[in-house]
Amino acid sequence: MKNGVMGVKVYGDLQSGNCYKIKLMCALLGIQHDWVHMDILAGDTRNEAFGEKNPNQKIPVIELADGRLLWESNAIINFLAQGSSLLPEAPFDLAKVQQWQFFEQYSHEPYIAVARFINKYLGLPEDRKAEFETKQAGGRKALSVMENQLAQTQYLVGDCLTTADISLYAYTHVANEGGFSLDAYPCVTAWLERIRSQPQFVPLG
Amino acid sequence: MKNGVMGVKVYGDLQSGNCYKIKLMCALLGIQHDWVHMDILAGDTRNEAFGEKNPNQKIPVIELADGRLLWESNAIINFLAQGSSLLPEAPFDLAKVQQWQFFEQYSHEPYIAVARFINKYLGLPEDRKAEFETKQAGGRKALSVMENQLAQTQYLVGDCLTTADISLYAYTHVANEGGFSLDAYPCVTAWLERIRSQPQFVPLG
Numbered sequence: 001m002k003n004g005v006m007g008v009k010v011y012g013d014l015q016s017g018n019c020y021k022i023k024l025m026c027a028l029l030g031i032q033h034d035w036v037h038m039d040i041l042a043g044d045t046r047n048e049a050f051g052e053k054n055p056n057q058k059i060p061v062i063e064l065a066d067g068r069l070l071w072e073s074n075a076i077i078n079f080l081a082q083g084s085s086l087l088p089e090a091p092f093d094l095a096k097v098q099q100w101q102f103f104e105q106y107s108h109e110p111y112i113a114v115a116r117f118i119n120k121y122l123g124l125p126e127d128r129k130a131e132f133e134t135k136q137a138g139g140r141k142a143l144s145v146m147e148n149q150l151a152q153t154q155y156l157v158g159d160c161l162t163t164a165d166i167s168l169y170a171y172t173h174v175a176n177e178g179g180f181s182l183d184a185y186p187c188v189t190a191w192l193e194r195i196r197s198q199p200q201f202v203p204l205g
Numbered sequence: 206m207k208n209g210v211m212g213v214k215v216y217g218d219l220q221s222g223n224c225y226k227i228k229l230m231c232a233l234l235g236i237q238h239d240w241v242h243m244d245i246l247a248g249d250t251r252n253e254a255f256g257e258k259n260p261n262q263k264i265p266v267i268e269l270a271d272g273r274l275l276w277e278s279n280a281i282i283n284f285l286a287q288g289s290s291l292l293p294e295a296p297f298d299l300a301k302v303q304q305w306q307f308f309e310q311y312s313h314e315p316y317i318a319v320a321r322f323i324n325k326y327l328g329l330p331e332d333r334k335a336e337f338e339t340k341q342a343g344g345r346k347a348l349s350v351m352e353n354q355l356a357q358t359q360y361l362v363g364d365c366l367t368t369a370d371i372s373l374y375a376y377t378h379v380a381n382e383g384g385f386s387l388d389a390y391p392c393v394t395a396w397l398e399r400i401r402s403q404p405q406f407v408p409l410g
Contacts, residue, residue, distance in 0.1 A: 055353045056312055056346075070300055072307035079300035095275055095284035098303070102277035105311045107261055141261075148260045 005080050007065035008033040011053065013040055017113055017170035018073040019060045020204045024166055025077045027202040029084055041121075073170075074101040077163045086163050096157045100164035103145070104171075111138035113171045115178030136179060143175065143185050150187035154194065161198065169195050174204065210285055212270035213238040216258065218245055222318055222375035223278040224265045225409045229371055230282045232407040234289055246326075278375075279306040282368045291368050301362045305369035308350070309376075316343035318376045320383030341384060348380065348390050355392035359399065366403065374400050379409065 010026070010033050012019030026033050038044040038059050045057045054061045054071045061071045062079075070076055078097070081087040088094050115135035118128045146168065149156055156164045173192050175182060182189050195201070215231070215238050217224030231238050243249040243264050250262045259266045259276045266276045267284075275281055283302070286292040293299050320340035323333045351373065354361055361369045378397050380387060387394050400406070 055350045056308060058312075064297075068297060070297070070304055072304040072311075074307050075300050075303035078303060079296060082296045091284060091287045092269075092273060092275070095280050098280035098283060099275055099277040102279050102307070102310055103261060105307055106277075106314075107263075109311075110315070145260045 005031055005064075005082070008080070009036060009063040010034070010060060011036045011038050011050070011063070012060040013038050014205055016040070016059065017116075017174065017204065018109075021073045021077050021166050021170045022060050022062065022080070024169070024202060025080050025086075025163070027200050028086070028166075028198060029080060030200065031080060074105065074163070074167050077166055081163050086161060086166070088157065088160075088162060093157055093162075097162050097164040100156045101167045103142075104164075104167045107138070107145070108142040108168065109171055111135045111142060112175050112178050112180060115139060115180070116171065116174060117178075119179060120177045132179070139175065139178060139180050143172070143180065143182070143188060146172070146191075147185045147187050150191045155191070161195070165191075165195055170204075210236055210269075210287070213285070214241060214268040215239070215265060216241045216243050216255070216268070217265040218243050219410055221245070221264065222321075222379065222409065223314075226278045226282050226371050226375045227265050227267065227285070229374070229407060230285050230291075230368070232405050233291070233371075233403060234285060235405065236285060279310065279368070279372050282371055286368050291366060291371070293362065293365075293367060298362055298367075302367050302369040305361045306372045308347075309369075309372045312343070312350070313347040313373065314376055316340045316347060317380050317383050317385060320344060320385070321376065321379060322383075324384060325382045337384070344380065344383060344385050348377070348385065348387070348393060351377070351396075352390045352392050355396045360396065366400070370396075370400055375409075 008031060010022050012022060012035065014023065044050065045059055051057055053069050056071065058071065060073055060076060061069060062076050063069050070079060078087060088097060115132055118124060118132045122128060124132060153159055155161050156168060172188065213236060215227050217227060217240065219228065249255065250264055256262055258274050261276065263276065265278055265281060266274060267281050268274050275284060283292060293302060320337055323329060323337045327333060329337060358364055360366050361373060377393065
């Protein structure tokens with residue numbers, strides 16, 4: 001799983017699933033990196049210095065040894081995985097990896113990660129309960145789309161681990177913290193275990 | 206800009222910006238394709254036959270001559286652009302293309318495209334006005350992030366057109382239909398014109 005990226009600086013929060021994708025990818029590939037902790041709630045992403053790194057004021061961001069910057073978690077892990085077995089070479093398989101990653105950002109994260117944030121970090125306050133409830137159907141739909149695929153293949157893109165699995169592992173494995181039971185998704189549950197058993201796996205946090 | 210994909214079937218709605226990305230890509234690259242019209246409001250994406258093509262029940266979807274299926278607009282256009290000048294070969298540039306595409310799906314489309322949908326297709330009904338208003342700040346933020354980049358480079362990833370530009374052109378050029386004036390974004394406005402002047406360009410609709 002080796003690749004050629006060296007000396008990466010990662011700006012992120014280890015509690016964030018999007019940032020955890022980078023941490024897990026670096027662990028699986030043995031990529032040496034410096035982690036710069038960013039506290040979102042304390043406003044670390046909103047100051048001017050960070051705005052020059054990412055004008056969209058979101059983490060994670062990586063900075064290469066030569067100063068080049070890259071944001072968006074899924075773009076980052078695909079970059080880190082270049083030349084490794086985690087990124088398929090065949091154009092169609094590579095497209096399927098991206099398909100699942102765009103699915104993750106549009107149809108999965110906005111439901112499951114946001115419900116988890118409202119529940120776990122905000123403590124499900126009264127004035128966010130309605131929003132929390134509106135996230136449930138979309139989250140279950142996303143899990144059922146994954147279940148459908150994982151009933152056919154061991155991983156999301158065929159029978160090998162790819163960056164698509166890392167992208168979707170990040171928030172799926174803590175979906176229960178957003179109010180989603182995984183009992184109805186046995187193939188998803190087995191897939192989570194398959195990822196957890198990878199050599200050099202590291203947990204969230 | 207030639208590539209090697211032949212005999213593609215596209216399931217889509219020509220009024221949808223996400224589907225328009227595919228149409229524009231096929232035009233720029235001269236990719237012959239069959240367009241299968243899908244009427245979302247009439248429920249075409251919700252029937253069982255389409256659910257077998259995309260269990261997430263969204264368009265666009267492409268079907269290759271051998272029956273393989275691919276969903277998610279940005280994954281599709283990157284696949285179609287393989288081997289053409291629209292997809293950079295250098296790993297970092299390719300990662301920057303994806304960065305902008307993930308930005309599009311998470312930080313741009315959910316504001317600008319959704320505001321446009323509420324305004325243009327639903328006629329800004331009273332019970333969606335509050336939601337429409339909540340989309341305005343996020344949409345302006347996305348436009349300012351683009352303006353920041355386009356003040357430095359001709360296109361989003363350096364000085365050549367890439368699929369990232371196609372992804373963000375789709376809804377940016379109709380942002381006014383979602384209540385966003387582009388007057389405050391001169392570099393975005395000039396970039397729209399640069400895309401419109403590409404050989405073989407086709408408009409939305």
